[in-house]
Amino acid sequence: METLVKPAPAAPQLTHRDTLWIVAGVLLPVFMASLDQALVATALPTIGHAFDATGQLSWVVSAYLLTSTAATPLYGKISDTRGRRVTMLAGIGIFVAGAIASALAPNITSLILARGLQGIGGAGLVAQAMTVLGDIAPPKQRAKYYTYFSIIYTSAAGIGPVIGGLFAEHLHWSLVFWISVPMGIAAFAMTSTLLRKLPRYERYHRLDIAGAVLIVAASSTLMLVMNTGGKTWAWLSKEIVTLGVVSALLWILFFLRLMRAAEPLIPLGILRNPVVRCAIVANSFGWAAMIGLNIYLPLYLQSVLGQTPSESGVNLIVLMVTINASALVGAQVAARMEHYKFYPLITLFICILSIGWLALRVDTLSMLEFELVLALAGLGFGPVAPVSSVALQNAVMMHQLGTAVSVMSFARSLFAAVLVAALGAIVLHAVGSEMLSGAAATLAADRDGATAAFRNLFWVTAGCLVIAFLGLLLMEEKPLLTSNETRIE
Template identity: 80%
Template sequence: MQLKLKNGLKKPNPMSVETLDKPAPAARRLTHRETMWIVAGVLLPVFMASFDQSMVATTLPTIGREFGSTGQLSWVVTAYLLTSTAATPLYGKISDTRGRRSTMLVGIIIFIVGAAASALAPNMTMLILARGLQGIGGAGLVAQAMTVLGDIAPPKERAKYYTYFSIIYTTAGGVGPVVGGYFAQHLHWSLVFWVSVPMGIVSFALTSSLLRKLPRYEKYHRLDVIAALLIVAASSTLMLVMNTGGKTWPWLSAEILSFSAASAILWMLFFLRLLQAPEPLIPLGILRNPIVRCAIVANSFGWSAVIGLNIYLPLYLQTVMGKTPSESGLHLMVLMVTVNASALIGAQVAARMEHYKLYPMVTLVLCIACISWLAVRVDSISMLEFELVLALAGIGFGPVAPVSSVALQNAVVMHQLGTAISVMSFARSLFAAVLVAALGAVVLHAVGGEVMGGAASTLAADKDAATAAFRTLFWMTAGCFVIAFLGLLLMEERPLLTSNDARMG
């Protein structure tokens, strides 16, 4: 039995059980032209989010000099990560209730306001607060765009649209540092924030117009405010520990230990709330689904390892291989290029294979072998060999991302799609923060410096100690890829559906 609300949405009977066996009446199928216009409507917000994050890092030294506060620079990045990670699950839940279009529009507005406030910030404290506000808006852009993709295309057809998202996101990430560096060197650092304002206005107009024909799958969901506050507080505190431990404060300092204890208590309270709430913030059916759990493990551990490599490999090239910062950046381009190219191919292969897990499992074995080879040859590898190993590692990991994402989306009912995708994004961000902090604890002490925004801040290192530290780092990242492989191996290979109607609960 369901109760009809004034807004037309149906309030679920708490005694009812979600099922995929009794689909609701089919929604009108979009034409290819309509589908492409909807895709176009969310591509600019995706570009805007990726572009902003990649631009800001290159302007940090300039910002620090202007405000005379280099000690707080890492908080310009950390504030955005804290709020965007914490807010991600909320956007998923709200979009499952109020619809993707209105949720994304709210995210765009907050992002624009945060960008303008960042550009106008008179000091470092106000800039950090403004970046935190911008992160709240940014949390609703990429994850919501992927949810829209799930609304318009069934899992079997999703690969061809995933290609557009990947190209836009990767292009923005590659162009951002170049544009940000130019603004900081030749114009003014505030332009890296001002440029988001006109892009955001255009994004708002396009999203408002083009997403009107988006199929509506939302149902009434009560937002558990207590759980929302708990997860925001718990994740923010954990991210704070991961981003400041060993940098702002020593790992065993009173500050880090206090924040760690607070985070542990908040997480326990959050999970207790999930068990007791009449309608949990994250539906327990999603967490109990073994396909969802395995997909999150494969996606999160794999991406965390890639992010860790992307952050610390420049330091390896400079301290162990003797390369300059600009040379190390050029040598690392091959990793992200091959990861994204391989992801596109993997998405296409998955759409055409009945046993779609086989291809990413085989390629992931190649990735594990390559990173293990780096660990063995850490102090004797040639640059040509290094480039080849990185290229093969990128090719090996690429297919894991689209296959794990599609498998998760294939396993949940449509009115919980936004929540499921946001949970995966949230887990990926948390796992990445934990791994980056763990790798930093291994490496940064050995090389005598810290990494800020993905760049090495010092070359004062004992080469033998650095070599041993990076050997450990490579074994740790190889271990993360092994866990990702186990997630794929244990994930049930449910046939990809050819229609979203079969997933309407």
């Protein structure tokens, strides 16, 4: 069935001042979502010890990523139909509600469910902000506005681990969620006011709720298999076999839904574009690897190297700061170079070597060496994100922009959720809550097992980055457009 089309009035020409105000309207929601990830990652070991549920920590992250994965394409279609402003306001409201529920959670199960709710809201923040940037600036000019986003990402990455560590060690872990409430209220007011002049390129879409439910159910059962197989139940036990069969059936139903729905959760037409496919592979595999590192490096520092939450938070600042600082450079390079892939290919190769070095030296690293390796990894990956995002946006029509950006976010969140669960299956059962409490006898007994587990984690992460490298290498370099008008039909 054909998509119903509602002709949009000609978009008014924005002045540079108008454009800056629109960008300002989405920066606080982006900061709020980015800060949340940094805060929670640093506080995770403390949360696991508080609930005596270290083996379930990956679900605190995966629940957010899973629901965000399912909701992101829905937000893309809603924003293409109803406008970016209304869609982002809905996301902010749900995100704040999830943060309150997380802060009040009495046990790990309640926290996981609350994080799932927060993920539904989070899906409408960063992806929609990138779509707004695509609405107001053509690909060739986007770098100068990406500077403001880079400042926000870098600020969140710089202060998030420190604040998260201080809250977890000296106050209470729930503060990492409470802090989102005042920011959410301010973000709602700013977005409501400043996005009124945003150009609108609208087409009606049907929402594939059934597809969203299927992807969450299929991914959840798969991750349950990865987290309980060989630990809670034997791999060939009836429980694991049953979960495996159920997951396989749900994945089959999801793919059948993609092929048969009038407007599936993931529009297959967009995926027929080879530039879109390669950009999504580079972006999703690369970001999933970085998210995995950001989640589990605090655990590595606290369990293997014996650091406190505050110390681990401070020592992780360099990773996200360098990622976002170098992402700014990557955006500028994309705007100025005809062959804009060359620079991120070189830097991503350096990133892969850095993570490989971590794997080789996992138990003998000095802190200075660790910081240098993290800096190289961050500087190496940073340019991949803006280049792959701009390449994707450059390859689609304006009325598809929200959907295309959401598909990339969907793929990134889905693979990150699965990878976080897989990495959790590697390390969380080797790092018990006793290690996080700092008991000396337990530390001596368990550190060898934790070291081996983290070595495997770093090799898996490096493998994901290799796949990202191949996606970027195979992506066609189409000239970046200088006007959005050429993409309106």
